[in-house]
Amino acid sequence: MPDTSRIRNFSIIAHIDHGKSTLADRLLERTGAITPREMREQVLDSMDLERERGITIKAAAVRLRHIAPDGDEYILNLIDTPGHVDFTYEVSRSLAACEGAVLLVDAAQGVEAQTLANAYLAIDGGLEVIPVINKVDLPAAEPERVADEIAAVLGVDPSSVLRISAKTGEGVEELLAAIVDRLPPPKGDASEPLTALVFDSYYDTYRGVVCYLRVVDGILGTGDPLRFMATGENLPADEVGVLHPKVVPVAALGPGEVGYLITGVKEVGRIRVGDTVTRRDRPAQKMLPGYREPKPMVFSGLFPTDGDDFEGLREALERLRLNDAALVFEPESSRALGFGFRCGFLGLLHMEIVRERLEREYDLDLVATAPSVAYRAVRSDGSEIEVRSPQDLPDSGGLRRVLEPFFRVMIITPTEFIGTVMDLLQEHRGVMGTMQYLSPERVELVYRVPLAEIVFGFFDQLKSRTRGYGSLDYEPDGYDASDLARVDILLNAVPVDAFSAIVHKDKAYEYGRRLVERLGEIIPRQLFDVPIQAAIGSRIIARETVKAKRKDVTAKCYGGDITRKRKLLEKQKEGKKRMKMLGQVEVPQEAFVAVLQIDAD
Template sequence: MTDLAHIRNFSIVAHIDHGKSTLADRLIQSTNTVAERDMKAQLLDSMDIERERGITIKANTVRIDYTADNGEAYVLNLIDTPGHVDFAYEVSRSMRAVEGSLLVVDSTQGVEAQTLANVYQAIDAGHEIVPVLNKIDLPAADCDRVAEQIEDVIGIDASNAIRVSAKTGIGIHETLEAIVKHLPAPKGDATAPLKAMLVDSWYDSYLGVVVLVRIMDGTLKKGDRIKMMQNSSIHLIDRIGVFRPAMQPVESLGPGEIGFITAQIKQVRDTRVGDTITHEKKGTDTPLPGFKPSQPVVFCGLFPVDSAEFEDLRDAIEKLALNDASFSYEMETSAALGFGFRCGFLGLLHLEVIRDRIEREYNIELITTAPSVIYHVYMRDGSMIELHNPADMPDLSIVDHLEEPRIKATILVPDEYLGDVLKLCQDRRGIQEDLTYAGARAMVVYDLPLNEVVFDFYDRLKSVTKGYASFDYQLMGYRQDHLVKMQILVNDEPVDALSTMVHRDRADLRGRAMVEKLKDLIPRHMFKIPIQAAIGGKVIARETLAALRKDVTAKCYGGDMSRKRKLLDKQKAGKKKMRQFGKVDIPQEAFISALKMDD
């Protein structure tokens, strides 16, 4: 067991691509935690999709041994966190397990929206913060300007910020010394009853559920019988260890230490993140405060292209849900798409990651319906229901009003693109709350409806600012607005996968744009197809897809006109019958393309 004064627990927080994972690599490399032959870039990013996209999705832990300049040996527990707004939940729970943070800022780009969001989470968790200016080897680096920006925008002292190049290794020794000198040691009592925080859990096909724990008080040994305080389940610990980054068994874990346990737990659902673990006998009575559970904000339907693969999809989704507590799902059926699942995600990137993993790891082709958010529908009788899927909207005669989720969006943008950003936010029914300047960059705060942001707001923002804007948001609650359900009818049949909730003032424009798009996306059939957008029983836009024509009179040479007329009438009757019974095939691309809003 390590002496408390010689333990430092810290996380690395930053905006996307400011170099968190690279800095973690250098800290691991310079302390010889991993043999040189096993070293690779983004060592802690273990998923293929993380390495391919160059982003961190899961927060990862590693234990580093470091001998400081004063000759004393320290144990450093590092948590590398994601930078993307969709995985802010991973960041917030990692923060609760440590006492300090390294705030990494790119010295060429300065403070971005996610830098602010993550550093405020660290301050809320009561962290000591050490600023690190990364990428000083680049010609565009301007450390003095960025240090000044950190002081102006965030309000923490950056006069002695460490200057680092995580790529080349400059300043890594100074970073390790700063961790030892400036970050606080954990507190805890080894003789008190066991109190351990459950930080994360995931499923391993050989070991069952692996649980990441941070010990607050007491000690945890192999063979102990432990109790999960939320569901009072009892387990026997059969393995205990730490990550270096590979699993390494240890005899026991004491206060201030972070490690893992396995206890023959079969389901990840039995281990609730934020739970308190204590001993079965002589345990603690007061649990730790825990974290608030993650709330899915975006919902969409996942359907297999080949309906015979439904059971394989069910299998894939159940396996993914084992490792991802923030991903929820339930079964649903659709007239157009057959059997599938309605899934909840933390954001669009989370949705993309899950979809890519199902298609890649389980080889199932998917159709994804329009992402939607949760609406609160208040009935005339005073009850309230949550609406996840626009297709399930109850009859308007029994509905009193609807409320939609609103977000507070923070956008940092260079001055010359400010006008475009303000126009984009106004177009999406935004209400401006604040506009301040940090040097040559504007910080805009907007109150926006989540359903306007959820589909392609981020793409549009990046394109109008040539990629220079950064964006972060948090949920603010619900507000009443005049929302209606818009249905798309193809050949008089409603296509529930294309149902969306829209604001009444925008419905005509959106409906017209959607039917025009579908006219180009749906292939022509042997009969003419009306494509309509409707609100309730009222059609607000219509396009007609012309029929493919076959020349049935080609075989008539000369003769009386009545012969041709007879064939044409026969064809007309056939087309009418086809239109009655014919099935319109809508290709997969049409679903995705029709829902993208090109302004």
């Protein structure tokens, strides 16, 4: 069992593109974990999808062997953290497995909101933070300015900020020395009952669920009978090991150590991130703090374009859930779209990833309804229901009030954009919290904003209004009553449930008008006039008519070429097939996308 004084557990906190993966590669290389020849770029990002998006969804933990200049040997456990705001909970669990964090900031870009949020998360968790400026080799680097900014934000001496280039390797030795010197070793008692924190898990086709954990007290040995305290699962420790980053099974993991555990379980849902593992035969009395059930924040209906694919969609969702415990779904039927599933996601990125995987990996053609947040409706009798779909909202008669989820939104922007960013937040019903200057050039704004307002394209708007310099982070901040209404769309006098949305009353008219207008452009002319109406209850608030088409015939000289005409018609027919019949009306797929793009501003 290694001496805890020779262990350092740490994460790297960085914004996308600030060089986290490059630094991880460099650390692996310098500590001999892999030879440069073996090194693929960005080892820690394993999924193709993550690679394409340049983000890391699933954390991983790598054990590095470091020999200090004085000859002492240390175990450095590098624990990766997800890089997106949808996965804040996972980040917090990864950080809980560490004593320290390397805060990596791009020398040209400076501190970003998300980095800052995670840095605060680390500091609040009692972690020692080593601030590091990366990419000092770049011509655009401004290490002085960025060092001052970091010092101001963290309340540290600018001289304590390290300067490195992960790309060239400059300063990496100094960083390794700082990890050993500045970060505290883990505390823990091998004689205590076992407590180990599950901070991540993933699904492996051959091995089933692999969980990453950090032993706090006690010893976790191969073959031990284990209990997962939150879920109550009793499972054996089939295999325990560490990643070098190659898998190396070990006999046991002691206090302060980080490694993996395989139990033979095939469903990720049975093992929860944040859970505490103990021994069944000598259980701990108390769970480690901070466990939370994964809670979906955004809901959307997913329907197969071809009704025959319903079972295929169910299977695909079940398989995705194997390695995505945060994904929830239940069957839903829509008058317009037939049978599908109402799915819950951690956030928009999560939703997009799931949808893309369904279409790419499972070859499904899907229609997604507009995402909706989880409202709460209080009925007149005082009972409360969760509203995951606009259809769940009771009629105004039976309704006392509707509560909507609010988020605490943190934005960092160059000072020149303060006005426009405040306008943006105002338009999205944001309520100002605090404003803090990080430096003379950059400011942090904290607002309270309804989640529904940031679900639709908010991030893109922020980026465009700040010419790409604004950054954003957010976290749940409770529920509050709001003046909300369901706007329904009637096509040819028949309500189309897939087009309904819950909208703030101040924005309902504008929303209805714009959606009806857009649908009027998208829906092709049919054999008859098609009225498109927006309504709140029985009140029509907007109306357009798609006039019946009058001419749809080739009235020209064919010159005997029947084949070409038929091929043209067949091509048009294929386009027709991709349309969805809503009652008597043919609606192209893009109509459903249009709903996502309507913003009442």
